[in-house]
Amino acid sequence: MAREELLEMTRSLIAHGRAGTMELADEVVRIPASTYTDPELFELEKARIFRRLPLMLAPSCELPEPGCYKAMEVVGVPVLLVRQRDGSMAAFLNMCSHRGNPLAQGTGKASRFTCGYHGWTFGADGGLLGIAAPQDFGVVDKAALCLKRFPCAERAGLVFAILDQGSTLSIDDALCGYDRLLDHFGFRDWILFEQRTLTGPNWKTAYDGYLDFYHLPVLHAATFGSDFFNRANYFAWGPHQRLANPSQHAQRTGSNERIDLSAMDEADWPVDALMQGVWTIFPHVSIASFYGGGARGAMISQLFPGRTVGESVTTQFYVMERAPQSDAERQGAHDQFAFLETVVAGEDYATGKRQHDALMSGQMAHVLFGRNERGGQVFHQWVDRLVRASDAELPALFRAAAASGRQDAIPAAA
Ligand code: FES
Ligand SMILES: [Fe+2]
Incomplete structure (x- = not known):
């Protein structure tokens, strides 16, 4: 077609x-x-x-394998793209849920991200794996403190994300079928x-x-x-x-x-x-x-x-x-x-x-x-x-x- x-x-x-x-x-x-x-x-x-x-944040081949990541600032928003274990792409807000420090810089490959400020650790899927000195920090709901996700989809070998966590616009609708040609x-x-x-x-x-x-x-x-x-x-x-x-x-x-x-x-x-x-x-x-x-x-x-x-x-x-x-x-x-x-x-x-x-x-x-x-x-x-x-x-x-x-x-x- x-x-x-x-x-x-x-x-x-x-x-x-x-x-x-x-x-x-x-x-x-x-x-x-x-x-x-x-x-x-x-x-x-x-x-x-x-x-x-939707913005085109990376060609797929920039992040070819699971664990490949890229941190970038997009119109003032810190974004972290991570290739997931199942091969799909995820786009996160690149801010530690403790106090907002960007978790990653530049590009690389990692299975987890440790915040450089106090040492909280997150998985490639954005889940909060561990907080530093939990016995001293106090009780928090770890499930509620995972990285914030942006809508993300890979189409035509290009990675798209919408920098609005509550967006009601679908990436496919916004592409108007153009990705089938690309x-x-x-x-x-x-x-x-x-x-x-x-x-x-x-x-x-x-x-x-x-x-x-x-x-x-x-x-x-x-x-x-x-x-x-x-x-x-x-x-x-x-x-x-x-x-x-x-x-x-x-x-x-x-x-x-x-x-x-x-x-x-x-x-x-x-x-x-x-x-x-x-x-x-x-x-x-x-x-x-x-x-x-x-x-x-x-x-x-x-x-x-x-x-x-x-x-x-x-x-x-x-x-x-x-x-x-x-x-x-x-x-x-x-x-x-x-x-x-x-x-x-x-x-x-x-x-x-x-x-x-x-x-x-x-x-x-x-x-x-x-x-x-x-x-x-x-x-x-x-x-x-x-x-x-x-x-x-x-x-x-x-x-x-x-x-x-x-x-x-x-x-x-x-
Ligand atoms: S800001 Fe990330 S651990 Fe404190
Ligand atoms: Fe030109």
């Missing part, structure tokens, strides 16, 4: 590519420039979007090659750049080249969007050779041709395929708002279908990933920071998203809609989006 949907999109991309056309949004849209600079709105976005929606990458069986963290501009300024091919031949002329395409068709499942270049061509796996999909039988279309383009997971992830290192690779960019309205933090994960087999392949994968740092930090985010500083002047009332920039239009509509939505409205909003399936044309403004 999901493969049929991928074929459908590919057919449409080929047809548009042949005709030299793209799907256009109905109109040019104006967004108040203050949406990028208003500190009050920024706080609302963190509370209403990042603390209420599943075709096969990330569950991939490996994590390298990762790094970059600082960027306002999170929406940064995210806009993942939702737009319009800038590619201009901003990235020095890296990707100025003859790069600037057109994209947009496919949306609720707020999650894929962008792909309308073309009958695709890159052949593991080489720079281009193949003509229109000259092939559909059954022979390779899966990476079906997955080309950029796949964003609202509100903060972008996935794109690369080939350096002798195997299929993907850069998964995970973006979080920073401490102020003008800052964001992005972790780039370079994941690969299989580990490089030789020094030359390792070097190739490393060079590919280094290139992507140059592109994103040196071009996208450096521009975003300049753009943000200029917007902070308050001299401009609106910014524009053209008919060819549907990705940004849909993104900003959803941000606006979610910032306004009450907790009670949230599940129905996503269930309605999931029920309407893939949107290839821009939905009417809310």
Whole structure:
């Protein structure tokens, strides 16, 4: 079913590519420039979007085995991800139930966690195993003092959690069926090659750049080249969007050779041709395929708002279908990933920071998203809609989006 949907999109991309056309949004849209600079709105976005929606906290391959853990701070919330003995993932509040000290730092492998302050010990399942000097501490109900859990689910080889212990939104509803398509990458069986963290501009300024091919031949002329395409068709499942270049061509796996999909039988279309383009997971992830290192690779960019309205933090994960087999392949994968740092930090985010500083002047009332920039239009509509939505409205909003399936044309403004 999901493969049929991928074929459908590919057919449409080929047809548009042949005709030299793209799907256009109905109109040019104006967004108040203050949406990028208003500190009050920024706080609302963190509370209403990042603390209420599922976030992609790790690719599964970062935590491959039972006991693997990762401690992280996500929009101010200390989180501890732990791969459980049965292989499932759990997300805990990374705070000791004694006095709140974070239990773990960084990443590693452990069967239990001992708090570094007074020595209380917790199991990988979050249960309180023992308190230090219990004869002196006094009687407490250990069962009631286990680590607090967040809703957590692994889909398409990615770990999602909602940083709201009482959330009534289901992770599956919020994904709107999009994970069935992402599943075709096969990330569950991939490996994590390298990762790094970059600082960027306002999170929406940064995210806009993942939702737009319009800038590619201009901003990235020095890296990707100025003859790069600037057109994209947009496919949306609720707020999650894929962008792909309308073309009958695709890159052949593991080489720079281009193949003509229109000259092939559909059954022979390779899966990476079906997955080309950029796949964003609202509100903060972008996935794109690369080939350096002798195997299929993907850069998964995970973006979080920073401490102020003008800052964001992005972790780039370079994941690969299989580990490089030789020094030359390792070097190739490393060079590919280094290139992507140059592109994103040196071009996208450096521009975003300049753009943000200029917007902070308050001299401009609106910014524009053209008919060819549907990705940004849909993104900003959803941000606006979610910032306004009450907790009670949230599940129905996503269930309605999931029920309407893939949107290839821009939905009417809310
Ligand atoms: S805060 Fe953890 S043992 Fe005291
Ligand atoms: Fe870019």
